[in-house]
Amino acid sequence: MSLTNATPLEVAQAARVGSRQLAVLSTEERNAALVAIHDALAQGKDDVLAANAKDLESANKAAEGGALSTSLVKRLDLGKPGKYDDMLQGILDVKELEDPINKTTAKTLLDDDLILSRITCPIGVLLIIFEARPEVIANISALAIKSGNAAILKGGRESSNSFAAIATIISKALTSTSVPSDCLQLVQTHHVIADLLKLDTYIDLCIPRGGNKLVRFVKDTTTIPVLGHADGICSTYLCADYPADKASKIILDAKTSYPAGCNSTEQLLVDESALSTTLPAVAQALLQKGVSLRCDPNSLSALQATLDPHSATLLQPTGAEDFDTEFLDYILAIKTVPNVSAAIEHINTHSSHHTDAILTLSSSIAQQFLSAIDSSSVYWNTSTRMADGQRYGFGTEVGISTNKIHSRGPVGLEGLTIYKWVIIGDAQVSAEYGAGGKAWKHKVIPDEGVAKNDEERELLRQYRAGKI
Amino acid sequence: MSLTNATPLEVAQAARVGSRQLAVLSTEERNAALVAIHDALAQGKDDVLAANAKDLESANKAAEGGALSTSLVKRLDLGKPGKYDDMLQGILDVKELEDPINKTTAKTLLDDDLILSRITCPIGVLLIIFEARPEVIANISALAIKSGNAAILKGGRESSNSFAAIATIISKALTSTSVPSDCLQLVQTHHVIADLLKLDTYIDLCIPRGGNKLVRFVKDTTTIPVLGHADGICSTYLCADYPADKASKIILDAKTSYPAGCNSTEQLLVDESALSTTLPAVAQALLQKGVSLRCDPNSLSALQATLDPHSATLLQPTGAEDFDTEFLDYILAIKTVPNVSAAIEHINTHSSHHTDAILTLSSSIAQQFLSAIDSSSVYWNTSTRMADGQRYGFGTEVGISTNKIHSRGPVGLEGLTIYKWVIIGDAQVSAEYGAGGKAWKHKVIPDEGVAKNDEERELLRQYRAGKI
CATH class of the missing domain: 3.40.605.10 (Aldehyde Dehydrogenase; Chain A, domain 1)
Structure with missing residues (x-):
């Protein structure tokens, strides 16, 4: 060294x-x-x-x-x-x-x-x-x-x-x-x-x-490949059908368990129809934990109408940059959306593609969200704070990557490896194969113990017996 | 469009x-x-x-x-x-x-x-x-x-x-x-x-x-990740123990089956002790196919001493750049090496990390080569021209990558994909786990049909039965 x-x-x-x-x-x-x-x-x-x-x-x-x-x-x-x-x-x-x-x-x-x-x-x-x-x-x-x-x-x-x-x-x-x-x-x-x-x-x-x-x-x-993430602007999308107690539990964890973490939720998207039903309980729980709520006009008026007068005075209106900011602090921006499509559109535009979550009882809405959100981790009914190599079971974490190639999300030791292709032959050459020549066999030789069907088991048996 | x-x-x-x-x-x-x-x-x-x-x-x-x-x-x-x-x-x-x-x-x-x-x-x-x-x-x-x-x-x-x-x-x-x-x-x-x-x-x-x-x-x-290869400077290393007929067959294919291909061999490394035994037959076969041989001093004098006078006049000495050049033509540079370590050192220094091959009957020498060569494809007893997505069984080829991340060697459709991490939960949150809290289970759920042992089979059974 x-x-x-x-x-x-x-x-x-x-x-x-x-x-x-x-x-x-x-x-x-x-x-x-x-x-x-x-x-x-x-x-x-x-x-x-x-x-x-x-x-x-x-x-x-x-x-x-x-x-x-x-x-x-x-x-x-x-x-x-x-x-x-x-x-x-x-x-x-x-x-x-x-x-x-x-x-x-x-x-x-x-x-x-x-x-x-x-x-x-x-x-x-x-x-x-x-x-x-x-x-x-x-x-x-x-x-x-x-x-x-x-x-x-x-x-x-x-x-x-x-x-x-x-x-x-x-x-x-x-x-x-x-x-x-x-x-x-x-x-x-x-x-x-x-x-x-x-x-x-x-x-x-x-x-x-x-x-x-x-x-x-x-x-x-640099032109050297870079593994990492610049921002962690994570969102949680609360659907109207999700119970307030579970929503509060998840959103509190996502915002307050470690606000300086890159996997903390910075934005809460709320279904229009949840503004007066679920949102007030969630907002109350967040305010009690000392979280500043920066509300868009719809959520602001809904909360002002439902929260007690003291809590209502704590609410703030959103500023121009609030949906593109990694607060890393006890601050949460709240945006009202008409439906899951609007939530997806907002997240794909404003998220840093780190981790985003949906809270809903609807399997079809959830699947639409999980499929369409272009982020390294996408969750249904859990906290964005789950994004972590230890929690994923990797044993260690090199970092979290928002790259679109190589290794995405929490990166374990595997992210520090690549592979090489090795061929072992006996003087076969390329010109022997193809049009008019020999045909490729192209048979997958399964790993020890993971042959999926009779053909693969037979292939593995022959391979072990040194016959192929 | x-x-x-x-x-x-x-x-x-x-x-x-x-x-x-x-x-x-x-x-x-x-x-x-x-x-x-x-x-x-x-x-x-x-x-x-x-x-x-x-x-x-x-x-x-x-x-x-x-x-x-x-x-x-x-x-x-x-x-x-x-x-x-x-x-x-x-x-x-x-x-x-x-x-x-x-x-x-x-x-x-x-x-x-x-x-x-x-x-x-x-x-x-x-x-x-x-x-x-x-x-x-x-x-x-x-x-x-x-x-x-x-x-x-x-x-x-x-x-x-x-x-x-x-x-x-x-x-x-x-x-x-x-x-x-x-x-x-x-x-x-x-x-x-x-x-x-x-x-x-x-x-x-x-x-x-x-x-x-x-x-x-x-x-x-660009700072956008780039998939591809600039050069294809591939080498074949001929050990003294390898039969001349098989060596000629492989090296002819590697050099002459498509000289403009990025996977064509541009350099032949030869064991000192093969200079007067195997090399002359290989050189003769290459000269007959019209390949220009650019020989280092040792191989030049050995071939001049063994080839017929006409063939000997066709030999050329190597120039300063010959071991760092992608000829893409009927030209082959020949270098003498004392042993496999010198061959590895030369290839890791001069190769473009595309595809390199060793020809030997020795399993231990071959394994040393396969392990140490830092190239996307490394072969034992076959032609460098095998490096191709169709030949590897990918069905198609996006290109060949000499990158050290994401996709290396021939790139199939898989190289155009990445993954996302999806968690489906029921209101579990991060703060519940770890010191003093719940323990992670971290059990691998095997794919359909690939459970490797009784524990995995039982896990799969429970998972399918909706019990976990």
């Missing part, structure tokens, strides 16, 4: 060379490196916390001067009870996940003794740019090594001492393992990012983990 | 709106549109060929003046026997393929009555830029509609009359179907490409189909 003054090109080239060696290591070798990192960070805790204390001191000074937010200072602190141990445990958790590479995900008999396989493999070199939280370096390092990818890591300047301490320990730990230490490259200086983002020959995928501004800058600057 | 003077923004917005409607059509509705296009193009054959004749006349004039190559003129000609009918049949072939969208590819029981599904869906709006061959418009239109994607199509200026004729017919045919005609947008003027490549809000994926220059221009210009 480099902390030197290497040029961006040297950093990227070293990572590329390292990635080739890492890609062919066994599961055991990669897992052993994770254990080594874990153990070294456990032993080096005092050094890391001492470095972290320096970052905190500078950050606190900056916060007093108003240059940094206090929430950012809190995120910097590795000394909070349990935080360091959580970081260590996270490394072991990643080690325990199923190895995502060298898995055969498709197999076709092209002809006798000519078999095509699709085998998962690492992507290569990742560029990961993240803000503030210093423990991310351990998490990302573990994910990269587990999936056989080299990674170039650039952290926020506020945690530079913590990063340097952790990086030094990881780097030293790797020297006793099969993983080349060049596979993890830490870059400290901010100005190198622009140069790194140009190196699409050496860097295969860029993952910005941070706010809207960072992600937009990266997306607009 | 627009042939008007709409601005690039209007074109992209119209395609986006059309894509939303197309995405929710049934398999039958999309297939019916393909039949309608087929029938209309069959009826309109005379009009298309008349327009094509105009393109051919201009192209022939340009060819006489030296401004166009005669091979390009040949590719323009839709009147060649069988070509128009092949184009028509291609549309019906695409119709017969399995529907790639609305397939459930994963299903997880998150908790009772809370099920997560991964469902394939269209990507959205494709921008497809292609050169010369006018029949591509019919092929691409069929692929786009089949996969539920809108497409903006930009063809080469040489076939503009043919494009306009085909586009007019397709556009008219779509008016009688459920597919909005805005889903296929034809742009004719070259200068709009630069503007379209900026519209990453409306265009989800760009597929350039053409030469190296076009693909590089597109990749360097």
Whole structure:
């Protein structure tokens, strides 16, 4: 792991060379490196916390001067009870996940003794740019090594001492393992990012983990593929037939369980016919939790007519930007819609294509919504806050992607892999097949135990017996 | 399908709106549109060929003046026997393929009555830029509609009359179907490409189909994801243990069956110890087929010592660029390597990561090669020319991708799809789970018929019985 003054090109080239060696290591070798990192960070805790204390001191000074937010200072602190141990445990958790590479995900008999396989493999070199939280370096390092990818890591300047301490320990730990230490490259200086983002020959995928501004800058600057999401403008659409108690429960969770989360609901769409029936109870529950409601004219007048006078005074009218804003706060914009088609049209236009939900008892309305909404996650009768790799059962989360290719929604380890096509033959050549020549067999060879019918079972039997 | 003077923004917005409607059509509705296009193009054959004749006349004039190559003129000609009918049949072939969208590819029981599904869906709006061959418009239109994607199509200026004729017919045919005609947008003027490549809000994926220059221009210009390959610098590595007859057969196919193909072998790597044993027979066979051999010093002197005097005079020394050049011609560069590690190092450095092959009888050497070569297709004992969607059994080919994300190698219809995550619940919310709350069940619900063990079979049974 480099902390030197290497040029961006040297950093990227070293990572590329390292990635080739890492890609062919066994599961055991990669897992052993994770254990080594874990153990070294456990032993080096005092050094890391001492470095972290320096970052905190500078950050606190900056916060007093108003240059940094206090929430950012809190995120910097590795000394909070349990935080360091959580970081260590996270490394072991990643080690325990199923190895995502060298898995055969498709197999076709092209002809006798000519078999095509699709085998998962690492992507290569990742560029990961993240803000503030210093423990991310351990998490990302573990994910990269587990999936056989080299990674170039650039952290926020506020945690530079913590990063340097952790990086030094990881780097030293790797020297006793099969993983080349060049596979993890830490870059400290901010100005190198622009140069790194140009190196699409050496860097295969860029993952910005941070706010809207960072992600937009990266997306607009590079021709390297970018995995991530800039905004999380999520909507919940409340239909008139849905019970008020369940609606309140879901919408409260979606808005207030973690308003700073990208999967929090920012907009509530309400059926016209629910304005005076279900909406008042939902609005009352939100107001009690301290949520500011920014209402369009129809919902505003309906609520003013139904809520008690005190609550009614808390209501606000919507502004011009409210349906294109990620509030990340106790604020909810409310819009009235005549029907599901209008809700779909509004969401497909204003949503950031992250996560959107419908609340209804009607299966046909729900299916229309689930089919037509062009977002990475689409829910029926649950909270948009469900969008999360841990909740989806991935064991870990690389991030959430609103991309339309590769990996969409919460991204697990699988999102850090691609595949190669492997053919094993016996001197068959392309010109033998096609018009006037041999015919392709093109038979799917099923996986162990998943043959779907007699033909596939027979094929698998023959394949195992070495007959095809 | 627009042939008007709409601005690039209007074109992209119209395609986006059309894509939303197309995405929710049934398999039958999309297939019916393909039949309608087929029938209309069959009826309109005379009009298309008349327009094509105009393109051919201009192209022939340009060819006489030296401004166009005669091979390009040949590719323009839709009147060649069988070509128009092949184009028509291609549309019906695409119709017969399995529907790639609305397939459930994963299903997880998150908790009772809370099920997560991964469902394939269209990507959205494709921008497809292609050169010369006018029949591509019919092929691409069929692929786009089949996969539920809108497409903006930009063809080469040489076939503009043919494009306009085909586009007019397709556009008219779509008016009688459920597919909005805005889903296929034809742009004719070259200068709009630069503007379209900026519209990453409306265009989800760009597929350039053409030469190296076009693909590089597109990749360097846009922040829209690009699917394709700029170069096809493929290598074959001949080990000393591989029989000369099989080696000659494979290498002849790889070099001479279609030298202009991106999957043709451009470089032959040879084990030092094969220089005087296997290589001479292979070289002799290549020279007889008219292949120019550009030999590194070791292979040159070995062949000069073993070939007959006439053949020896045909040999050429390698130039500085020969191992980084896509010849697309009857030219092969030959390099001597001491062992498989050197072959891997050379290929990973000089290959375009398209397709590379090893010829050996050694399983362990082959596995080392298959594992370490970082290319989209890697072969053992067969020809690099196998890299093709039809040969892989995809039924059709969108192109070949050397990308490291999304779709790699020959890309079938599946490469034009992504997925969305759908959760169906009953008012469960995120805050109920985790520390101190309910535990996630996270049980994989297997597909129909592919339960792998008793636990999965029982889960499937319960799921079908409506018990979970």
